[in-house]
Amino acid sequence: MNYKVNCKLCIIFVLLVMLASACVQENITSIKLPGQGEQVYEFSYNIKETVQIPVNNADAIKELMDNNEVYAFVFDGSDETDNGRFRVAVINIVTKLTIYYNYERYPPLTSDNFRAFYFINNGSGTVWYDSNDQVIQAPVFSGPVIWFKGPNTGANETSVRVNGNIIYVSGSTGRDIERAADRFVLAIFGINK
Numbered sequence: 312m313n314y315k316v317n318c319k320l321c322i323i324f325v326l327l328v329m330l331a332s333a334c335v336q337e338n339i340t341s342i343k344l345p346g347q348g349e350q351v352y353e354f355s356y357n358i359k360e361t362v363q364i365p366v367n368n369a370d371a372i373k374e375l376m377d378n379n380e381v382y383a384f385v386f387d388g389s390d391e392t393d394n395g396r397f398r399v400a401v402i403n404i405v406t407k408l409t410i411y412y413n414y415e416r417y418p419p420l421t422s423d424n425f426r427a428f429y430f431i432n433n434g435s436g437t438v439w440y441d442s443n444d445q446v447i448q449a450p451v452f453s454g455p456v457i458w459f460k461g462p463n464t465g466a467n468e469t470s471v472r473v474n475g476n477i478i479y480v481s482g483s484t485g486r487d488i489e490r491a492a493d494r495f496v497l498a499i500f501g502i503n504k
Contacts, residue, residue: 337359338357340353340356340357341354342354347411347414352407352496355493356490358497361490361493362494362502364469364471364494365470365471365472366471366472366494366503367470367471367473369501371473372471372473372495372498372499373501375476375478376499377499379454380420380454381424381454382408382424382425382454382455383426383427383428383454383457384401384426384456385428385456386460386461386464387460389431389432390463390464392485393459393462394429396461396485397488400459400480400489401492403492403496404496407496409422409424409425411500427441428450430449454476455477456476457478457495458477458479459480459488460479461481461488462482462487465481466482466483467483469481469482469491
């Protein structure tokens with residue numbers, strides 16, 4: 312009798328372990344893309360979760376980025392916390408896209424293909440700055456603009472949205488700014504599931 316009880320308990324235990332392991336999702340933070348050799352792209356967060364961030368038109372984002380060579384990053388520089396997250400997101404995006412596009416097309420991209428701008432509304436108007444913190448005239452954008460919004464600078468959701476040549480990368484928390492930036496890159500890579 313004890314043998315039958317122990318055997319049933321073992322079977323139940325094995326089934327519970329199998330069920331529990333099936334419920335645990337693998338944490339994927341790096342990928343390789345076809346045609347890019349051994350190049351590995353590293354992401355800060357689980358890619359399976361990141362691709363769940365809403366994107367209103369991934370194909371339009373990819374097309375806009377693929378068909379241009381000069382990209383502008385823009386953000387409201389009035390909040391130090393958001394500002395720091397935006398800078399990290401820009402570095403992550405530029406690093407990945409420089410490598411990606413160097414595999415995908417010629418001539419290769421350099422840091423000159425990416426420009427960063429921020430603005431601060433000082434009460435009497437908006438003052439624009441370049442990436443060297445120099446005051447500039449309001450820039451005129453001819454190519455894609457990646458416009459960051461954070462929890463303290465206008466984001467009311469975590470998403471990636473394209474409207475014309477402006478791609479809004481919004482994070483409703485500091486962590487979500489980086490996740491939305493990763494989602495933007497994944498859309499360019501054609502990874503949407």
